[in-house]
Amino acid sequence: MPQNITKSAKDIVKDALSQVTAISAEEAMSLVGSPDHVFVDLRDGIEQAKTGIIAGAVASSRGMLEFHIDPDSPAHKPEFNQDKTYVFYCASGGRSALAATVAMEMGLSPLVNLTGGVGAWKKAGGDLVQE
Numbered sequence: 001m002p003q004n005i006t007k008s009a010k011d012i013v014k015d016a017l018s019q020v021t022a023i024s025a026e027e028a029m030s031l032v033g034s035p036d037h038v039f040v041d042l043r044d045g046i047e048q049a050k051t052g053i054i055a056g057a058v059a060s061s062r063g064m065l066e067f068h069i070d071p072d073s074p075a076h077k078p079e080f081n082q083d084k085t086y087v088f089y090c091a092s093g094g095r096s097a098l099a100a101t102v103a104m105e106m107g108l109s110p111l112v113n114l115t116g117g118v119g120a121w122k123k124a125g126g127d128l129v130q131e
Helices: 009-019 025-029 043-053 065-067 094-106 117-123
Strands: 020-023 037-041 083-091 112-114
Touching: 009 083, 009 094, 025 117, 083 094, 083 117, 094 112, 112 117
Parallel strands: 020 112, 037 083, 083 112
Antiparallel strands: none
16 A cells, blocks of 8 residues: 655645745845854765755755764764854755754754755855865
8 A cells, every 4th residue: 555645845845935934046145144144955975975065064964964963973063053144055945944944943053044055055156165
């Protein structure tokens, strides 16, 4: 008997997007290098290596985010223990919105989601750099 999937990935992303403050690529571009903001790349490492990341961003991934945030985890990244606004992004904005809802549940705040992700960033003229 097949599984009875009752909620689509699209529905889950839509719910996540409704819970996270959105920021446009143009708004985000003005925050690069800001001492009050931390960009977080939630794409997989292969994607990050292939295209680069936003300058100064913390390279995480949706699969490792909780471990990077948790100060008691051996995989903790100290960049997640700062009194700053976190700007989450991925390729198009869906995975980062999902990750943001989990990060908020863990107590990380404030945070915003880059609408349209790297696609919107590049379309707006944003640069990506190799780590």
